[in-house]
Structure formats: structure tokens, C-alpha cells
Amino acid sequence: MYSKGLIPLAVATVVAMGTAMALIFFYAPLDADQGFVQKIFYVHVPMAIVALCGFVAGGIMAIKHLRTGDRSWDLRSYVAIHLSIILGVGVLVTGAIWAKASWGHWWVWDEPVLVSFLVVFLLYCVYYPLRFAIEDPERQARYSSVFAIAAGAFVPLNFMAVRLAEAYTHPRVLSQTGGSLPGDMRLTFLVALAAMALLFVTLWKLELTAKHASLQLKKLRRRLDARVAA
Amino acid sequence: MIGTARAILQKDLLLELRTKESVPAMTLFTLTVYVLFHFGLDRDSLDGELASGVLWVTLLLASIIGVSRLFGAEREQGGIVGLLLAPVDRTALWVAKAAALFLMLVAVELVAVPAFGLLLLGPSLGGALPELLVVLALGNVGIAAVGALVAALAAETRAHELIVPLLLLPLLVPVLISCAQATEPLLRQDAGPEDLGRWLGLLSLYDVVFVLLSVAVFDFLLED
Numbered sequence: 077m078y079s080k081g082l083i084p085l086a087v088a089t090v091v092a093m094g095t096a097m098a099l100i101f102f103y104a105p106l107d108a109d110q111g112f113v114q115k116i117f118y119v120h121v122p123m124a125i126v127a128l129c130g131f132v133a134g135g136i137m138a139i140k141h142l143r144t145g146d147r148s149w150d151l152r153s154y155v156a157i158h159l160s161i162i163l164g165v166g167v168l169v170t171g172a173i174w175a176k177a178s179w180g181h182w183w184v185w186d187e188p189v190l191v192s193f194l195v196v197f198l199l200y201c202v203y204y205p206l207r208f209a210i211e212d213p214e215r216q217a218r219y220s221s222v223f224a225i226a227a228g229a230f231v232p233l234n235f236m237a238v239r240l241a242e243a244y245t246h247p248r249v250l251s252q253t254g255g256s257l258p259g260d261m262r263l264t265f266l267v268a269l270a271a272m273a274l275l276f277v278t279l280w281k282l283e284l285t286a287k288h289a290s291l292q293l294k295k296l297r298r299r300l301d302a303r304v305a306a
Numbered sequence: 307m308i309g310t311a312r313a314i315l316q317k318d319l320l321l322e323l324r325t326k327e328s329v330p331a332m333t334l335f336t337l338t339v340y341v342l343f344h345f346g347l348d349r350d351s352l353d354g355e356l357a358s359g360v361l362w363v364t365l366l367l368a369s370i371i372g373v374s375r376l377f378g379a380e381r382e383q384g385g386i387v388g389l390l391l392a393p394v395d396r397t398a399l400w401v402a403k404a405a406a407l408f409l410m411l412v413a414v415e416l417v418a419v420p421a422f423g424l425l426l427l428g429p430s431l432g433g434a435l436p437e438l439l440v441v442l443a444l445g446n447v448g449i450a451a452v453g454a455l456v457a458a459l460a461a462e463t464r465a466h467e468l469i470v471p472l473l474l475l476p477l478l479v480p481v482l483i484s485c486a487q488a489t490e491p492l493l494r495q496d497a498g499p500e501d502l503g504r505w506l507g508l509l510s511l512y513d514v515v516f517v518l519l520s521v522a523v524f525d526f527l528l529e530d
Contacts, residue, residue, distance in 0.1 A: 142523070142526050195476055195479045196476075198476045199473070199476035199477060201472075202469065202472045202473045202476070205465060205468060205469060205472065206459065206460070206463060206469050206473065209463035209464040209465045209466075209468075209469060210462060210463050210464075211464070215462065218526050218527070219459060219462070219463075219527065221526070222455075222459060222523045222526055222527055223459060223473075225519070225523055226455060226459075226477070226516075226519060226523065227477075229515060229516075229519050230477060230480075233480055233511070233512060233515060234479060234480055236480075236508065237479070237480035237483045237484060237508055237512070238479075238480075238483065240483070240484075240504065240505075240508060241483045241487060
């Protein structure tokens with residue numbers, strides 16, 4: 077039921093990723109003062125945007141779960157948050173590399189986006205211990221959804237707070253929204269963003285399919301055991 | 307709903323008065339943390355950023371104790387079943403728990419803030435007091451709202467004492483930012499330019515969002 081359209085989606089992801097890589101390395105110009113290392117921007121920023129959208133999407137799916145009582149929405153929310161956390165590790169690592177290359181430090185506290193991302197990441201890491209410390213599956217789904225909603229609302233609030241705290245000590249030089257990028261850089265960025273979003277959706281569907289299949293298998297096993305025992 | 311909430315709150319306060327479990331422990335904890343900061347920072351008196359940071363980090367750490375004990379009686383004595391069987395609105399339960407936590411924090415701060423002034427703070431506390439009280443009140447509302455939600459989330463999990471601090475502290479980062487930033491100019495030697503309005507605005511927004519959010523989702527916790 078989840079695998080519908082998975083293959084075309086996977087093909088689209090491969091094509092988009094290939095195009096993005098080609099654009100990054102052969103089309104986008106070298107940055108005037110950062111040079112080659114600036115190209116990590118095309119991986120780092122899309123990854124961060126997709127991860128944050130994944131967190132918020134997880135919250136929205138959790139709302140859907142609580143409203144309808146349909147546990148498949150909890151599974152969707154769980155997989156979205158799970159993938160976003162994995163992307164989050166990538167965001168923090170690439171962010172640190174970029175910071176080292178352009179500012180000379182592995183970590184800079186006066187970069188509000190990076191700092192708020194760390195706080196959000198630390199919060200979402202607690203999703204696993206919370207979820208797996210509850211045994212009853214129905215309650216597990218409900219509590220995880222409540223967490224996903226609270227954390228989803230926390231994401232924008234936290235970004236606001238951290239930005240307010242840092243903004244006045246250190247003016248932001250580089251706008252990461254792509255608003256001030258020259259045309260060819262912006263095109264590359266947008267293609268990279270689309271590729272990352274496609275990758276996320278594909279992995280999400282794949283993971284859902286796998287989870288669903290193993291659940292079905294467990295159900296069949298149980299029925300078989302019952303029949304053998306009888 | 308108000309009546310139910312008041313009844314639960316009365317029960318919690320009575321329990322706290324009789325057992326004297328959370329508030330004395332939290333107060334003692336704050337004093338211990340001051341001593342730790344004195345040695346850790348190797349400073350006899352603090353002012354400005356360092357002072358407001360130490361004060362707020364200490365209060366947040368102490369709130370962990372209160373939050374993890376918030377459903378303590380219910381969990382250990384099985385009182386939760388009684389609460390759940392009672393045909394009352396779950397929101398009343400959240401209101402009561404948040405109010406209990408708020409009052410506990412006030413009780414702790416009645417000792418912890420003057421003690422901070424005596425033990426660690428360089429400038430005198432007197433001049434900063436009116437503004438500081440506003441910041442403390444708004445901060446307590448935020449901690450109480452989030453704390454009651456986190457306590458309920460963690461109450462039914464196996465690794466309860468592990469979940470509470472891990473969940474609570476990141477959620478309280480915006481509270482720490484706005485409270486520490488709002489307090490910082492108040493505790494400076496030479497009272498500098500203040501930016502109280504912005505931080506109190508952010509703090510109020512946080513309080514409103516988490517109060518509304520908790521009311522909205524609390525029905526789904528402790529349901530069975």
C-alpha cells in the first residue's frame with residue numbers, strides 16, 4: 077500500500093541527484109572569496125531545509141493521527157522524524173566542515189541557524205528513548221504523536237529565540253535563503269533542494285514499505301504459530 | 307473544570323506540605339549548584355551575563371526535580387487510576403499540575419533568589435527587584451506549562467527519570483535565552499541599556515504557545 081509509485085519516484089530522485097551534482101561541480105561558479113569549499117552549501121542548506129520540513133511534517137502527521145485515530149499516520153510521522161534526524165546528523169557535520177573552512181572554527185556560536193538547529197536536533201533525539209520506553213503500541217503511538225506536535229511547534233519558536241539572541245551581536249553577512257544569490261548559483265541551489273526533497277520522500281516511502289511489510293510478516297507468523305499450536 | 311483543577315491542586319499542595327519532598331529538595335539543590343558554580347568558575351561575586359546565566363541555569367536544573375516528581379505520587383501509589391476513572395476533564399488535570407509546579411517554583415525562588423544575592427551576586431539585588439519579579443513570573447509560567455506536559459509525557463514510560471531532563475531542557479532553551487537576556491542588564495554593576503520589552507515579548511509568546519498547545523494535546527495523554 078505504501079509502495080505505489082516508489083519506482084518512478086526512485087528514478088526521479090536518481091536523475092535529480094545526478095543533475096544537481098553535475099550542476100554543482102560543472103555549472104555553478106566558484107565563490108569569489110570562499111572558493112571550492114562553498115560548494116558544500118548546495119548540500120548543507122537543502123539538507124537543513126528538508127530536515128526541518130520533515131520535522132514539521134512529522135508534527136502535522138501526528139495531528140492527523142490524533143484526530144483520526146488511524147495509527148498508520150503515527151507510523152508516517154515516526155518515519156519522517158527518523159529520516160529528519162538522520163539528515164540532521166548530515167547537516168551538523170557539513171555545517172561544521174563549512175564553518176571550519178570559511179571561519180576557521182569547527183563550531184561558531186554566533187551563527188543562529190546552526191545553533192538553533194543543534195537545539196532542535198537534541199530535542200528530537202529524545203523521540204527514540206521516549207517512543208521505545210512505552211510498550212503498549214496504542215499508547216506508544218499516542219505519546220509519540222503528542223511529542224511530535226509539541227516539538228513541531230517548538231521548531232519555529234526556537235529559531236526565533238536564538239535569532240533574537242544572536243542577531244545583534246553579529247550581523248549576518250550571508251543570506252542563506254537564496255534571495256541574494258546570483259542566477260546560476262540560485263538555479264543550482266534550487267535543483268539541489270528539489271533533489272534532496274525527492275530523496276527524502278523516496279526514502280520515506282521505502283522505509284514505510286519496509287516497516288509495513290515487516291508488520292504484515294509478524295502478523296502472518298503469529299497466525300501460523302497459532303495454527304501450528306492448535 | 308476550575309473546581310476540579312482546584313481540588314487536584316489542593317491535594318497536591320497538601321501532599322507537598324505533608325511529605326515536604328520536592329520544594330526542600332529543589333531549594334537545597336539550587337544552593338548546592340551555587341557552591342558548584344563558585345568553585346567551578348572560581349569567582350566570589352558575579353555580575354551581568356555571568357550572574358543571570360548562573361541564576362537561570364540553576365533554576366532550570368532545579369525545575370527538573372520538580373517536573374520528575376510532579377506525577378510521583380500518582381505513579382508510585384497508583385493514584386493515577388483514580389484520576390483517570392474520575393469523569394473529569396483532562397485539561398483540569400493539566401491546569402492543576404501546572405499550577406502546582408508554578409507554586410513550587412515560586413516557593414523555591416523565595417529562597418533561591420535572595421540566597422543568590424547573598425552568596426554570589428556582586429551588585430545589590432534591591433534595585434533590580436521589580437523587573438526581576440516580572441521576568442521570574444513569566445519564566446515560571448513557561449516552565450510550569452512545559453513541565454506539566456513533559457511530566458505527563460514521561461509519566462507512563464519505563465525510563466522516566468531519563469526522559470524528563472532530556473526532554474525538558476531543550477524545550478526550555480527559549481525560556482533560558484529570554485530570561486537570561488532580560489535579567490542580564492538588571493544584574494550589571496553599571497545599569498546599562500535595557501531591552502526588557504523584546505525579551506518579555508518573546509517569553510510571553512512562548513508561554514501563550516505552550517499553554518495553548520498543552521491544553522490542546524493533553525487530552526490524548528493519560529487517556530486509558
